[in-house]
Amino acid sequence: MEIAPLLRKCLENVIHSPPKQRSSRWISSSVPENRWNTPLASTSSPDYHVNNLCSPVLFQEALKHIPSNALTIELAPHCLLLAIIKRSLSTDCVHLNFMKRGTHNHINYFYTNLGKLYNEGANIDIMINYPQIEYPVPVSVPFISPLIASQWDHSQQWKIPTFEMFTQSGSAQQAKHEIDLNDSSEYSFIIGHQIDGRCLFPATGYLVLVWKTFAKLHNYEDYRQMSVLFEQVQIHRATICSLTTKLIFYVNILPTNGTFEIIENNTIIVTGKISLSEQLTMQKFHKHDEINSKDNNYLQTNEIYRDFNLRGYEYSGFFRGIKQINIDGTNGELTWNNDWISYLDTMLQVHLIPSKGLQLPTRIDSLRIDPKLHVESISSSSSSTCSVYVDYWNSLCFSGGIELIGLHCTGTSKKNKQQNTILESYLFTPFNNETIDNELNSCLYLILENTLTTTLSLCQIGNEKLTEEIFNFYSQQPSIKSFEYTLVTSLPAEEMNSKLNLIENLSS
Missing domain, CATH: 3.10.129.110 (Polyketide synthase dehydratase)
Structure with a gap:
């Protein structure tokens, strides 16, 4: 064919000598399997690509070497072989193509399939398609989060797992x-x-x-x-x-x-x-x-x-x-x-x-x-x-x-x-017609006025009936912080213990 010499001459300017060896993962559809070890099929040479153009395509024979659970990508202006590949390969294989005739937005279609390729487990470096970023970026650069959120579909509610779901009794x-x-x-x-x-x-x-x-x-x-x-x-x-x-x-x-x-x-x-x-x-x-x-x-x-x-x-x-x-x-x-x-x-x-x-x-x-x-x-x-x-x-x-x-x-x-406010007054008390309560208060006030300490030790001898009145008087005075009370009496032990218990209860 007249195109073969012209194609070989052009490929010799592109493919430099020596040509690269064809790996075992390179399945040839232009050379029969029994000739894969020949010099023509062993390298990616200009002669190999001329033979690939001029020879019939052994497509069905090549598909037999694709294993199950494989990921196939068709590189062509249009996914012409997609139907044939689906019929020939295993059902668990995934088939992708990057271009399709009749698509209105080819760039969107290309990146959508790149995303499918990533979801299938292939690690791709998408940043090589963009110019290198120099930091710090200008202030005028918009945030990317609104662009992502606007594309999310919020029409369906999803249940969020919590810690209690993974325990026996949360x-x-x-x-x-x-x-x-x-x-x-x-x-x-x-x-x-x-x-x-x-x-x-x-x-x-x-x-x-x-x-x-x-x-x-x-x-x-x-x-x-x-x-x-x-x-x-x-x-x-x-x-x-x-x-x-x-x-x-x-x-x-x-x-x-x-x-x-x-x-x-x-x-x-x-x-x-x-x-x-x-x-x-x-x-x-x-x-x-x-x-x-x-x-x-x-x-x-x-x-x-x-x-x-x-x-x-x-x-x-x-x-x-x-x-x-x-x-x-x-x-x-x-x-x-x-x-x-x-x-x-x-x-x-x-x-x-x-x-x-x-x-x-x-x-x-x-x-x-x-x-x-x-x-x-x-x-x-x-x-x-x-x-x-x-x-x-x-x-x-x-x-x-x-x-x-x-x-x-x-x-x-x-x-x-805070102590309760006590209003004190000085009164002249005549020494006649006095009740025992007034006389007792007068004596207790005399003791209090002549005591310059906050700790008071008092000893009472006899007259056990006034015990409660004396104790109540001094326990209500804000100037007395500590009060020690001693009673000397000739009462029987039973009555004395009852008096002491009364004082104990008042002090507590």
């Missing part, structure tokens, strides 16, 4: 607890946890909320049937309770490692770690001293909480749970009121006995609770009490089935309470 990992202090609520006793004139939610109350959530996560009907271990508990801030406002706590527990957090008012207030507990490990190494009820070196409930009251701990109700404790504060008895929040808080109070001033718990290294062992230890005693043992040197505290290690407290200052 609702059990986050629990909502509403705390109401009304009389009908199970948390009404918390109103007795008064510190410095304010009702603060107990630190142990946070732990019981986590305990309840953790039991629900492990399908326990009653949290008091599960032994737990708290570790690295950090209390970030205190929560003030009110009778008029409900407190809402959200407890989140990570099932993988037991890390928990408590959220109140969109703020994390407590963090730590909880896990299932094994049997108690420290109690058997600790020496327990027996409590001698006849020993006078034990402080009783009224004596303990009178000191607490002067320091700012205004406990009442269930939170006055320390029945007795020795002078060192290392051995005593706690009252069990069938409530875990108040009892655990009472154990924290034992740690505060040797301390000074007002302190609040901020960190607990470890707290292990075995409720079954605790109930058994209470059942073995004649009264609803349980012994408590404290080792201040090692920061250990044990009571029944509870093991507390590493309680850390932070000191805080008491707020200055």
Whole structure:
């Protein structure tokens, strides 16, 4: 053919010698398969391309070498062979072409098929079709996001997967607890946890909320049937309770490692770690001293909480749970009121006995609770009490089935309470027709005016009927910060104890 010499001459100017070798992935449709090892078919030479133009196309034979699940691209002005390829190849093959006759926007058609090619797994560098960008770009360059968003189809709603969908019980990992202090609520006793004139939610109350959530996560009907271990508990801030406002706590527990957090008012207030507990490990190494009820070196409930009251701990109700404790504060008895929040808080109070001033718990290294062992230890005693043992040197505290290690407290200052305004007046009192009350007030005022101290020690001898009037008078004076009252009387022991109990109740 006359075109063959002319084509060979032109290709010799384009294809330089030596020509490139044809790889095994190059399937030739112009040379029969039995001649693929000949010099004509082994290189991409001018002679090969002239033969490709002048020889018949062995298309069907070449398609036999295309494997299944292949990606075929037709490079031609029009996808003429698309129908033949679909009929000849496997059904799992993907066929693409970049040009099609009759298309109005050829550039859009080209880039659409490039996108299909990318979706099929082929990594293409689309940026080589654009000029190189020099940074920084001019300010006048528009944002690309509006161009992309305008092309999105928002007509169909798609469900977004969340974390809860991939867990067995998503609702059990986050629990909502509403705390109401009304009389009908199970948390009404918390109103007795008064510190410095304010009702603060107990630190142990946070732990019981986590305990309840953790039991629900492990399908326990009653949290008091599960032994737990708290570790690295950090209390970030205190929560003030009110009778008029409900407190809402959200407890989140990570099932993988037991890390928990408590959220109140969109703020994390407590963090730590909880896990299932094994049997108690420290109690058997600790020496327990027996409590001698006849020993006078034990402080009783009224004596303990009178000191607490002067320091700012205004406990009442269930939170006055320390029945007795020795002078060192290392051995005593706690009252069990069938409530875990108040009892655990009472154990924290034992740690505060040797301390000074007002302190609040901020960190607990470890707290292990075995409720079954605790109930058994209470059942073995004649009264609803349980012994408590404290080792201040090692920061250990044990009571029944509870093991507390590493309680850390932070000191805080008491707020200055505003005293009620007292209007004083100077009056001339005649020394006749005086009642005993007026005479008593005159004498007490004389003592007060001639006392230049805020600490008053008063000793009354006889006349026990005036005890309550004297105590009430000085307890209402704003200038007296500390009042020590002693009564010397010849009354029988029974009547004297009743008088002392009256004074104790008034002082608390």
